[in-house]
Amino acid sequence: MRLCRVALRVSEGYELLRQVLVNGLVPENAVFNKLISGFCKEKQYTRVSELLHTMIAKNRVPDNYTYQEVINWLCKKGKGLEGLRVFNDLKDRGYAPDIAMYTTMIHGLCTMGWLGEARKLWFEMIEKGFHPNEYTYNTMIHGFCKIDNFEEAKILYKEMCNKGHKETTVSYNTMMTGLCLHGRTDEAYRLFQEMHQKGIVRDLITYNTIIQGFCKEGKIVESMNLFRELLAQGLQPSTYSYTPLIQKLCQVGAVQEAKGLWNDMKNIGLEPIVGTHDYIIIGLCDQGDAAEGMEWFIEMLNSKLKPKQETLGRLVECLTQRDRLDDSLLVLEFMFRTGYALEKGVCHSLVNKLCWEDNHFVETCLGEILEGK
DNA sequence: CTAGGGTTAG
Numbered sequence: 114m115r116l117c118r119v120a121l122r123v124s125e126g127y128e129l130l131r132q133v134l135v136n137g138l139v140p141e142n143a144v145f146n147k148l149i150s151g152f153c154k155e156k157q158y159t160r161v162s163e164l165l166h167t168m169i170a171k172n173r174v175p176d177n178y179t180y181q182e183v184i185n186w187l188c189k190k191g192k193g194l195e196g197l198r199v200f201n202d203l204k205d206r207g208y209a210p211d212i213a214m215y216t217t218m219i220h221g222l223c224t225m226g227w228l229g230e231a232r233k234l235w236f237e238m239i240e241k242g243f244h245p246n247e248y249t250y251n252t253m254i255h256g257f258c259k260i261d262n263f264e265e266a267k268i269l270y271k272e273m274c275n276k277g278h279k280e281t282t283v284s285y286n287t288m289m290t291g292l293c294l295h296g297r298t299d300e301a302y303r304l305f306q307e308m309h310q311k312g313i314v315r316d317l318i319t320y321n322t323i324i325q326g327f328c329k330e331g332k333i334v335e336s337m338n339l340f341r342e343l344l345a346q347g348l349q350p351s352t353y354s355y356t357p358l359i360q361k362l363c364q365v366g367a368v369q370e371a372k373g374l375w376n377d378m379k380n381i382g383l384e385p386i387v388g389t390h391d392y393i394i395i396g397l398c399d400q401g402d403a404a405e406g407m408e409w410f411i412e413m414l415n416s417k418l419k420p421k422q423e424t425l426g427r428l429v430e431c432l433t434q435r436d437r438l439d440d441s442l443l444v445l446e447f448m449f450r451t452g453y454a455l456e457k458g459v460c461h462s463l464v465n466k467l468c469w470e471d472n473h474f475v476e477t478c479l480g481e482i483l484e485g486k
Numbered sequence: 487c488t489a490g491g492g493t494t495a496g
Contacts, residue, residue: 249489
């Protein structure tokens with residue numbers, strides 16, 4: 114919904130620009146930049162390139178901000194290589210990137226895991242007289258954390274502090290995210306406590322990071338405590354505060370608690386991501402509640418959401434065990450229509466049940482489905 | 487105001 118509105122606004126803006134141009138007026142760069150950025154987000158690169166050409170033709174030379182947004186969004190939309198090409202082309206044409214553009218490019222390279230290239234740009238930037246600032250340091254630290262190189266990350270962190278840059282919520286979050294990503298949650302939690310001692314504000318991302326980290330390690334009690342602390346701090350939880358908690362609760366068989374969180378989430382107007390439905394269905398199946406699992410499946414269909422293959426396999430298995438063969442077939446039909454395969458184990462339980470029951474009717478239906486009628 | 491931290495599942 115929201116995306117549609119944005120898209121609408123960008124194309125509306127574009128139409129306005131065309132009219133303005135027809136009338137012989139040329140808006141300032143900021144207008145072009147905003148549209149270019151908007152079309153980049155929508156991956157409408159034809160429009161982007163058209164706008165760039167218009168700018169040049171109308172004597173509104175694309176500036177730092179123009180290219181920065183192009184590079185930024187190319188990287189964020191998985192076209193980092195293209196981003197790098199644009200960046201290098203600019204340099205070849207004698208254009209001197211500023212520190213923000215270097216940071217953007219370094220960030221893109223780090224996200225792709227191309228630390229070597231990122232590091233090269235880092236030194237190139239320094240050679241050109243740009244000293245890394247808070248943004249650049251955090252970007253590079255993030256990159257090293259991502260590839261599990263905490264030695265380098267910590268060296269840079271120290272260097273950043275020595276150069277007089279303050280530790281911030283972001284710098285802490287960066288380190289903590291990296292640590293959690295590589296299973297070093299205890300270290301991350303130490304930083305979490307350190308933040309408090311140093312009086313550095315812990316924001317939603319701080320909490321979400323640690324909650325997710327603890328959940329991944331199965332420390333559900335600790336996670337729930339942090340979640341309550343988040344609320345007590347007056348922070349507004351996001352979908353991603355709930356997601357790992359619901360996932361883990363389902364996995365340890367506490368589906369009731371998970372559903373409680375689900376309702377809380379809905380009540381404050383948050384929409385769970387697709388995968389969360391899957392966790393609940395699997396959780397329900399694990400405790401043998403085929404009926405409710407089926408209800409959630411139907412609910413997903415009504416909301417035009419696509420459950421994962423694994424979820425449906427598990428549901429079929431559960432339904433079969435509970436002798437709800439009609440429902441089994443319903444789910445099976447959906448699976449085949451979607452192009453999902455039936456895993457061996459699921460097949461086994463189904464065939465077992467059918468043979469055991471000698472259920473000719475069901476067998477016929479199954480045959481029809483398999484033949485694709 | 488336009489650069490940095492999270493967010494799926496694999």
